[in-house]
Amino acid sequence: MAASGPAEPRRTPSEPAPRTALARLAELHGVAPAYSPSPDRTVAAPDTALVAILAALGVDASTPDAVTAALARHAADAARRLLPPTLVGWGDRAPAGLDALPAGTVLRVTTEQGETRASAEGLPPGVHVLHATAPDGRTGEAHLVVAPTRLPAPPGRTWGLLVQLYSLLSHRSWGMGDLGDLAELTAWAGRALGAGFVQVNPLHAAVPGDPTDPSPYRPSSRRFPDPVHLRVEDVPEYPYAEDGDLLRTLPQRAGRLRAAVLREGALIDRDAVWELKREALEALRSVPLGPGRRAAYADFLAQEGQALEDHATWCALAEVHGSDWHKWPAGLRDPRSPETARARGELMDRVDFFSRLAWLTDAQLAAAQRSARDAGMAVGLVHDLAVGVHPDGADAWAQQDCFAAGMSVGAPPDAFNARGQDWGLPPWRPDRLAASGYAPYRRLLRALLRHAGALRIDHVMGLFRLWWVPEGRPPTEGSYVRYDAEAMLAVLVLEASRAGALVIGEDLGTVEPGVRERLRERGVLGTSVLFFERDWEGDGQPLPPEGWRADCLATATTHDLPSTAARLTGDHVELRASLGLLLGTLDEERAAAAADTREWLAVLSRLGLLHGTTGGSPASAEEAEIQAVHRFLLRTPARMVGVWLPDTVGDRRPQNLPGTWDQYPNWRLPIADAEGRPVTLEDLAASPRLHALLGVLRAESAAPRAAGGASGGGAGPGPGGGP
Incomplete structure (x- = not known):
């Protein structure tokens, strides 16, 4: 028999218990107050987790009074708001939710193409701006994402190779596989073997360190590739470098690195490879760009705009102050501060260097995809999108307004890991994404799809929800935060269809009901691994083909x-x-x-x-x-x-x-x-x-x-x- 405790204070039916009020507030902001590790079991998220996650979303829930006030503010905001920040339309259909507008509301759409329309039906694919004026004088504005109904299926049936690029050394690479090796692989596999694609690991830029974290899944930036993958000899300026002696000795030193891995059992040393390539690339800066090359570089700078300037600025500042921007001088921790602008000017030569590296790497990625398509591959390169970025890196610095401070992405406890997982990756704030019309997500996808026949999305379930872990707490003390999957999918389908690319979702592990069905509805392929394919709802036997x-x-x-x-x-x-x-x-x-x-x-x-x-x-x-x-x-x-x-x-x-x-x-x-x-x-x-x-x-x-x-x-x- 349980010991008796203090009597619970009497409450009226209209006065919910603090836990109930906190749970309701959490749900209103997409934070799950509980989760189900198995169909027959539900686990409540700790109150401390809900309070911390709400704080990361800009909601004070630290006391019962704060919860009550937050609920009231949310209700008042909902009553005033005419439109949500982002709406989604599929194909020619008007977006869902417009039928809830007051009768007589006048709509005006400014399309991405610059047209003005009086209806939200029959719009071209794109991200448009929707204006609404209600009869009572209220007005609203929303981003309107219009996407094709689904992505097309792959062109027939195709097979291909899966490889971690760094692991594929040739007799020409400098101690690790590079983009020259990738182009060679695609040409051979397509022409000699009849392969339809080559899937590679994420080629995102890494956070430099001592040593650098070798994981491709904890990058500094997902938007820009890492120049460590460059084939230096394929840079057009290479034959004309003034320091010819240096460029003759570097390949010899690279040959020793390569031999150590291939013949002496050494591990791939990313940092040693980058040290050599960096010396060579610094030397190539003395070679003036020809008029055509300079025009191409200028076009790249204009195309990438602020994002590239931020990335290159972070790289330049990291050379001076270290790679953890949280430890930089206070003024430099803000990418938009006067101090950062001044430092950018002082370091403009280094900013240009890192901008040029991004351009060179982009060009070699394009060459690898051309090689694949020229070899007859139906798909070509399949690039990989990591689920998040390193908290100390360039993206986390440049996009601080989009990331949830003090939070990390992971996985809840399950049958395979009773302690759960903390991946050390800050999550995007769903509210900030919606308010921007998913602009950071759109730009990221566009960059990755530019030289891809398909895109693999690691942990594709993250389009629906992610497990947030408050800083300093174990993964068991986190909770799921929901994203607007309809908007995330619409942006994905829109950008992939524009690029003519397929999308493959890595949907292994714990997948909530309905996710695979919604992905399939939009033409997103899943991932099936032989030894996991069993009749889990029946006798558990291997699933027949x-x-x-x-x-x-x-x-x-x-x-x-x-x-x-x-x-x-x-x-x-x-x-x-x-x-x-x-x-x-x-x-x-x-x-x-x-x-x-x-x-x-x-x-x-x-x-x-x-x-x-x-x-x-x-x-x-x-x-x-x-x-x-x-x-x-x-x-x-x-x-x-x-x-x-x-x-x-x-x-x-x-x-x-x-x-x-x-x-x-x-x-x-x-x-x-x-x-x-x-x-x-x-x-x-x-x-x-x-x-x-x-x-x-x-x-x-x-x-x-x-x-x-x-x-x-x-x-x-x-x-x-x-x-």
Whole structure:
């Protein structure tokens, strides 16, 4: 029997308890007062989390009186407001919500194209401005996003390669894969192999450090690519540099870096690579740009405008004051302050240097996509959009008004991680995005899609909601914050359709009901990974190929998961055991992994997909099993099939092992063969094992697919994922 406590104060029905009032206030601002880690369980968010998150949204909920006042202000604002900040229209239909306007309200639309119209119907795609005047004299103005109803499907069925660019070294790269290697890969894969796309990791600019964080998923800027990916010799000014001796010695030094990785077992050293490239790029500044090049650079500066100036200014200031802008002199922490303007003028030479690097990198990205399309690829490059940015980096500094101060994105506790996850990425404020007509989001998408045939969106569920964690609190003490998914999707569809690009959402892990359906409705493909595809609502058995959804990119693995060879052999269990990451005992984990593998191999055998697994060596049997896995993927109705490039040579090591930091060399490993020997791009092109596997794709990709499955199946439980 529970001990008795003080009697609760008597309240009238119109006077809600503080918790109820706080929960209602949170919901009004898109903050979830509770979440469901499983269908049969609901967990209340701590009051402290709700108060902190509301404060980050500019709402004081620190006391019961403050909550009451905030509720009253919200009600008064809603009564006065005629229009929300942003409205969405799909196709020729008028935006939802206009029917709630008072009768007799007069509308006027100023379109993005400069026209003035008296109706919100039949508008061209774009972001327009809607003005409304009600009979009582109230007026309102809103951004009106008009998008095509959905994105088109991929052009037929296509397969391609998935690769982390830094891991793909050639005999020409300077210690890590670069954009020259990417162009070479796309030309070879398209022309010689018949591949339709190459998907790469995020190429976003990193925050410089000592050492630099190698994760592509915690960038300084998502808007601008990192010049560390430049192929220096491909810069047009390279042959004309005055300091010829320097440019002759740098490739020699780069060759030593490359040899250390390829022959001596060294890790990829991003900082050492950048030090060499930076020396070379500084030397190239002495070469005057020709008239055509100068005009192209001027066009780029005008096109990128304030965003590029901010990015280059942050880079220049970081050279002087360090890469954490929170520790800069107070005046420089504000990108719009007089002190920052003065410092920009004093550092104009460095601002120009970093602006030029962005231009050069953009040009090589364009060349890589041209190489892909010239090679006959139906899609070409698939770029990757990280879920957020580093709190100390350029985007967080330049767009402070759009980010929630004191908050970090992560994931709630689940069956795979009882402590939850904190990814250390500040979230965008949904209210500020809506007030701007989603301008930062639009500009970001436009920049990424400029040289892409498709865009992969990491943790695509973030278009709907994100788990916010207050600074200094564990991930268990956070809550979900909802975004206007209709507006986020409309902007995404609008920008992708303008670029003629596909969109692939990484929808692995915990996905709330209805999300996949809404994404599919708008033509956004999902991601299905073989070993997660089971009948989770039934007997839990592997999902047969005809049960898979069609609107997806189907793969055997990803950068965050074991390679196919490691999973089939159980090597991934041994690796996790060596790092103390197992949830159960080693024997239990070994047995579970072996049972899972046997189950999948039985399915492959039953379908007649296993060829040549008897009578040969274990190595040949392993190759046959990996080929069978990809035959299975081709039996599904998936519109895109991705091959993890390290799988083509039997690589055992994951590129990233979630749950580790310095215990494992995440994001620093070159592609290697089954014995752990690094493999170059030239080695890949000559690999019999690769050609045998990709021969399966070439021979069978045109075979008849299983019928059905366009809306069935779907990824089941998997890792929560994240940077």
